[in-house]
Amino acid sequence: xxxxxIALTKGRLEEKAVSLFERAGYxxxxxxxxxxxxxxxxxGGEMEAxxxxxxxxxxxVEHGVCDAGVVGKDTIxxxxxxxxxxxxLGFGRCRFALAGPKGxxxxxxxxxxxxxxxxxxxxxxYFAGKAMDVRIIKIEGSVELAPLLGLADAIVDLxxxxxxxxxxxxxxxxxxxxVSARFIVGASSLKFRRQEIEALxxxxxxxxxxxxxxxxxxx
Amino acid sequence: xxNYSRITPEGTRDYLxxxxxxxxxxxxxxxxxxxxxGFREVVTPGLEYYDVFDPAFSGIGQEVLFKMSDRQGxxxxxxxxxxxxxxxxxxxxxxxxxxxxxLFYVQPIYRSHPGLAGRSSEDVQAGVELLGAGxxxxxxxxxxxAVEALNACAPGFRMEIGHAGFFRxxxxxxxxxxxxxxxxxxxxxxxxxxxxxxxxxxxxxxxQIRALRALPRLYGGEEVFEKAAPFCTGELEKTLRSLHxxxxxxxxxxxxxxxxxxxxxxxxxxxxxxxxxSAYLEGCGDAVLRGGRYDGLLEHFGExxxxxxxxxxxxxxxxxxxxxxxxxxxxxxxxxxxxxDGYELAALKHAAELIAKGLRCETSVFPTEEDAAAYAxxxxxxxMDVVGSGIRTVRFGEGKA
Numbered sequence: 001x002x003x004x005x006i007a008l009t010k011g012r013l014e015e016k017a018v019s020l021f022e023r024a025g026y027x028x029x030x031x032x033x034x035x036x037x038x039x040x041x042x043x044g045g046e047m048e049a050x051x052x053x054x055x056x057x058x059x060x061v062e063h064g065v066c067d068a069g070v071v072g073k074d075t076i077x078x079x080x081x082x083x084x085x086x087x088x089l090g091f092g093r094c095r096f097a098l099a100g101p102k103g104x105x106x107x108x109x110x111x112x113x114x115x116x117x118x119x120x121x122x123x124x125x126y127f128a129g130k131a132m133d134v135r136i137i138k139i140e141g142s143v144e145l146a147p148l149l150g151l152a153d154a155i156v157d158l159x160x161x162x163x164x165x166x167x168x169x170x171x172x173x174x175x176x177x178x179v180s181a182r183f184i185v186g187a188s189s190l191k192f193r194r195q196e197i198e199a200l201x202x203x204x205x206x207x208x209x210x211x212x213x214x215x216x217x218x219x
Numbered sequence: 220x221x222n223y224s225r226i227t228p229e230g231t232r233d234y235l236x237x238x239x240x241x242x243x244x245x246x247x248x249x250x251x252x253x254x255x256x257g258f259r260e261v262v263t264p265g266l267e268y269y270d271v272f273d274p275a276f277s278g279i280g281q282e283v284l285f286k287m288s289d290r291q292g293x294x295x296x297x298x299x300x301x302x303x304x305x306x307x308x309x310x311x312x313x314x315x316x317x318x319x320x321x322l323f324y325v326q327p328i329y330r331s332h333p334g335l336a337g338r339s340s341e342d343v344q345a346g347v348e349l350l351g352a353g354x355x356x357x358x359x360x361x362x363x364x365a366v367e368a369l370n371a372c373a374p375g376f377r378m379e380i381g382h383a384g385f386f387r388x389x390x391x392x393x394x395x396x397x398x399x400x401x402x403x404x405x406x407x408x409x410x411x412x413x414x415x416x417x418x419x420x421x422x423x424x425x426x427q428i429r430a431l432r433a434l435p436r437l438y439g440g441e442e443v444f445e446k447a448a449p450f451c452t453g454e455l456e457k458t459l460r461s462l463h464x465x466x467x468x469x470x471x472x473x474x475x476x477x478x479x480x481x482x483x484x485x486x487x488x489x490x491x492x493x494x495x496x497s498a499y500l501e502g503c504g505d506a507v508l509r510g511g512r513y514d515g516l517l518e519h520f521g522e523x524x525x526x527x528x529x530x531x532x533x534x535x536x537x538x539x540x541x542x543x544x545x546x547x548x549x550x551x552x553x554x555x556x557x558x559x560d561g562y563e564l565a566a567l568k569h570a571a572e573l574i575a576k577g578l579r580c581e582t583s584v585f586p587t588e589e590d591a592a593a594y595a596x597x598x599x600x601x602x603m604d605v606v607g608s609g610i611r612t613v614r615f616g617e618g619k620a
Contacts (some may be wrong), residue, residue, distance in 0.1 A: 063337065064504030079334070082505065088413040185410075187506065188499040191377040191479060195437065 004047045005194050007057040007069035012179050014051070017070045024207035047200075055079050058184070065194040067189035068197060073179035074158055078119045084190060087183035087203050090208045096176035098120060099165050100154035101147055106173050113153045116146030123156035126176050144168045229342030241544075242537045246325050247301065248371050248529070249345040253323035256364055258347045261322050263304035265329075269294035271303050276519050276586060278489030283330045285340075290606025294580070297329035301344055301530055309350045310520035314414070339534065346510070346530035351513065355461060355526035358494050359468055361527045365508060366472055371500055372536045373507070377477050378464060378498045381484030383491040383511065384458045385451075392427035401430070408485050410435040426452065426606075438481035441466065447482055465494065490516045493527065498538055507535040515620060550579070555600045557583035557591040559607040566606040573604075591614065 008017050018031050026043040034040050034051070042049045050066055054075040060066040062081050072092055076085065079159075096119070100106045106113065114135045117123040127134040139146055139155075144164060146152040154173060165171060183204055185197055228232065234242065250260065270285065272279050277300065285297040298304060301324050309320055311507050325345040332338040345368075349361050352465055361378070369376045377574025386407060390400055399418070406415035412435060430450035435448045441444050445465045451459040463479070470478055484495050493512030517524045554573055557567025566582055573580045581600070583591040593604050596615050603613045 014538070059336065062504050082409075084410040086410055086412065186504055188377075188501065188504050191379060191499045192501050194273050194479075 001193075002048075003041075003045060004068070004193060004200070005050055005066045006042065006047055006200075007050045007052055007066040007071075008077075009054045009057050009061045009069075009071050009181075010051045011053075013070060013072060013092045015052075017089075020089060020149065020204060020207055020211070022146045023211045024203040025102045029056045040107050058083070060187075061184055064186050064188045066185065066186070067193060068200070070181055070183055073182055074119065074122070076175075076182060076184070077125075077179070078121050080121070083187060085186040086185050087205055087208065089181040089183055089204065091182040093178065093179075094158050094160040095158060095178040096126075097159040098154055098156050098174045098176065099172050100128070101157070102171045104153070106154050109130045113155050114151070115156055116143050116152035116158040117183065119156060119158075120142055122176070125207075126156065144170060146213055228340070229334060230338065233252060235508050236543065237539050238537065241540050242533060243371055245533055245536050245540060246343070246345060249368050249533070250323070251323055251370060251456060252272075252368050253345075253347050253364065256319040256321075256360075256367075257380060258349075258364075260324040261305065261308065261324055262326060263298065263301070263308060263324070265298055265327075265532070266295050267304055267457055269296050271307050273519070274295060274515070276490060277303055283332070285329050286329055287395045298326075299324065299328055299329060302344060302348060302518070302528060305348045305528075306350075306513075306516050306526065307520050309348070309524070309526070310517050311524035314522050320350040320359070321347065322350070323347045335493060341531040345533050345603050348526060348528035350517070350526040350528075351524045353493075353512075353527075355465065356467060357525075357527055358512065359523070361510065361529060362465070362494075362496060363471055363472060364512060365498065365529050366469065366474065366495070367533070369508065372531075373500050375589055376498045376500055376507070377480040378474065378508075379438070379481045380459050380462065380471075380494060381481045381483060381497040381501055382462050382471070383485065383493060383495050385430075385455065385482050386485050387492070388455055388458075389427050389431045389434065392425060392431075393422070407483050410483065412436070412502075426450070430455075435483035437483060439479060440471070440476075441480070443480040443482065447448040460496065496529070499532075500535065501541065503535055505535075507532045551599050552601065553578045555583055555591060555603045556580060557585065557588055557594045557603060557605050559588070559605065562606050562608075569604060569606050569610060600607040 009013060017085050018028050021042065022028050023049040028042060031042065031049055038051050040049045050060065052060065054071050057071040058075065058079050058081045059071040061069045061083050070089065074096065083157045098106070112133055112135060114137060115123055116137045116139045118139060120136050120138045137152060139147065141186060143155045147170065148168060156176065158179070159165065160173060160174065183201060190197055226230070236301050269284070272284065274281055279299055284299050286612060289295050303322065308323070311322055312542050323346065327341050327343045329341055331340055345365055347361060349357055358496055360600055366378065386404065387431065390403065392401060393400055403415065403418050415435065419428055419432055433450050435607065437443050444459060447459055467479065468482055484497065491511035491512045492514045495511035497506040498508035508529055508531040510523070512527040514525040517526060546566065555565050556570040556573070570580045570582045584589040585594060592603060605611045605613065
């Protein structure tokens with residue numbers, strides 16, 4: 001049987017995920033010296049780490065080519081899918097917020113609003129829940145630009161400290177929900193490799209609780 | 220305007236040669252098993268009225284349905300599920316037949332999935348429905364049929380069984396908001412312990428809430444029943460006992476470590492009321508077989524009766540079978556029969572004789588013997604029979620000329 005394959009989100013969550021695996025007692029030396037390789041041995045070859053972009057973590061796990069993964073709740077909310085979301089790992093914590101130019105009232109009046117977002121599904125679900133018809137425009141880069149340039153009335157985006165918003169004259173209108181990194185498991189993998197996955201999950205859970213300065217509040 | 224005449228719609232594809240053969244073989248194996256167990260085949264229309272799949276009781280979201288309207292403007296959909304049409308059929312045309320009804324089907328379902336995720340919009344499903352009977356023996360018969368079907372087509376499977384009653388009964392203690400219930404259901408289904416905790420915080424510490432919290436963790440081997448016992452009182456104690464009995468009986472069918480119990484198993488289709496079960500294949504992310512008891516469904520079609528059934532994904536079994544047999548070269552004809560001018564009828568008769576002997580035989584459509592020979596060599600057909608006043612056999616060596 002092939003080693004248990006774990007998809008890790010590259011970038012923002014990667015360093016924290018690797019140090020979580022280290023704290024849980026797994027050897028991550030290959031991940032520390034990865035060069036340009038994308039598939040790396042983990043815990044001395046007992047497992048394999050696959051480095052990929054956040055939405056791809058879900059895709060690989062859903063199709064059963066990776067057994068488990070570490071991915072942000074933001075990506076899970078945007079992309080959806082069928083898998084087990086077994087742990088809140090506690091790191092990468094931030095929140096989804098609706099933000100607009102300071103001094104404007106987004107909810108006043110009856111004309112339809114335009115909202116820019118990197119997360120069009122999250123934004124659409126949020127406004128559908130409020131029974132509001134809103135025009136949503138997908139923006140790939142710095143979403144803050146859209147209201148500044150007059151393209152949108154507000155944005156739905158991830159907010160960590162709020163500094164970028166403030167420096168660009170925007171403020172949070174409402175918080176949608178908080179997000180953080182999650183440990184996800186493929187449905188089929190849990191049936192075939194339950195012992196291995198449960199052992200991994202409980203070690204990660206203990207490490208996350210022991211070493212997580214930023215706990216509290218789950219969505 | 221863009222022209223799409225040279226491609227197939229997203230989520231669909233052409234099936235070629237070996238794939239078709241393999242799929243037919245799987246379909247035949249399944250049909251033979253079902254029919255040997257007394258199930259009778261039905262075919263329902265590919266198009267049905269939208270109302271048959273009303274999301275209010277089907278649990279099938281309207282965004283997955285392919286819709287169109289008929290000449291009177293009524294909404295028609297491409298069949299997205301096989302159980303509902305069969306429930307409709309059983310409640311209407313078959314309502315006067317002696318129960319229980321044992322029906323089986325092999326036919327495609329159509330669902331529109333979010334783009335570019337590699338999921339198919341058209342899947343052939345085979346399955347059985349046993350309508351008009353409840354109880355342990357009916358559940359066992361359907362589960363045993365599922366096990367036999369999988370043993371024949373994909374022996375390495377894992378099967379898990381659960382019971383919709385656990386969630387249904389525990390959810391009664393939740394605040395009566397459909398939205399909230401759906402959030403809790405989603406958290407149980409995806410084993411999202413964190414989200415479940417958040418949902419249930421502030422609802423006190425009643426035995427029901429404690430049981431709900433435990434539900435997604437109650438999965439595994441037979442030890443699950445012992446772990447679950449403290450949470451199951453009253454009605455649930457009975458449910459647990461009957462599920463345990465089913466588990467042990469199934470284990471006796473030689474399932475061994477391939478059988479699991481998952482009390483947090485809540486199928487996506489909301490119509491299940493009793494046992495629920497799924498089966499998985501290694502490396503195939505989603506379940507390849509799903510089923511369960513749906514005692515409340517027939518009522519929507521005006522003829523209440525208990526029922527249980529399952530559907531298995533024939534395409535997934537076909538893929539698994541093809542992988543097991545690796546890349547076998549597509550089978551070619553054994554003989555090419557070429558008739559000379561004026562001997563076309565004689566050639567057809569000769570070919571028919573060879574076919575009757577069990578050979579695969581193509582009749583040449585080429586004007587000359589040379590063209591026929593070139594074709595045979597290029598395609599790897601090793602023998603050519605030339606029919607004239609007599610019959611002359613030409614043999615070609617290995618490889619292409």
